[in-house]
Amino acid sequence: MAVFFDYFSAPDDRAAASALAEGPEDAGFDTVYVKSIDPAVLLGQAVALLLREPFSRIDEYPRFCDPVTPPEEENTFVLTVPDEVRDALADATRERLAEICIPWSQAEEFYGPADPDWLTGFLNELAAVAVRARPLGHRLYCRVLV
Secondary structure, eight states: OOOEEEEEEESSHHHHHTHHHHOTTTTTOOEEEEESOOTTTHHHHHHHHHHTOOHHHHTTSTTSSOBSSOOOTTOEEEEEEOHHHHHHHHHOOHHHHHHHHHHHTTOGGGSSOOOHHHHHHHHHHHHHHHHHHGGGTOEEEEEEEO
C-alpha cells in the first residue's frame, strides 16, 4: 500500500486542518510532496542526524506528530511537525543536508538503501519551505494519505 505525505506550512492548526480535503497546495500553502517519508520515523531520523541527537530526544519535542484532524474513512489526516524541526531545517546548510543523507539512506525503514541524492533533494525542498515559513511565524504540518 502506497502512503503519500504532503509537507506544508500554515499559520496555525486551524488553517492546517483546512488542507485535509482539498490538499495543502490547493488550499494555498507552500507544499512539498513525497512518497514514503513519514514525519514520525524517517523525518525524525533525519533530524536526529542533522542535530546530532538521539532519536528519542526528537520524538519528545512538543507537537511531535500530534493530530490536527481525526483520521477520515480513507485514512487521510494532518499531523504537526515540531517548530524545532522547522528551525533545524531552516538553519541547515545544503552541504550538511547532503552529508546526513548518506547514513540516512541506510535506514531500515526504507526497505533497502534509498538514493542519497533523492533524499537530499527532498530535504532541500523541505528546508526551503521551513526558511519561508519561519519569518512568517508559520508552522510545518504533514497531510498523510494512506
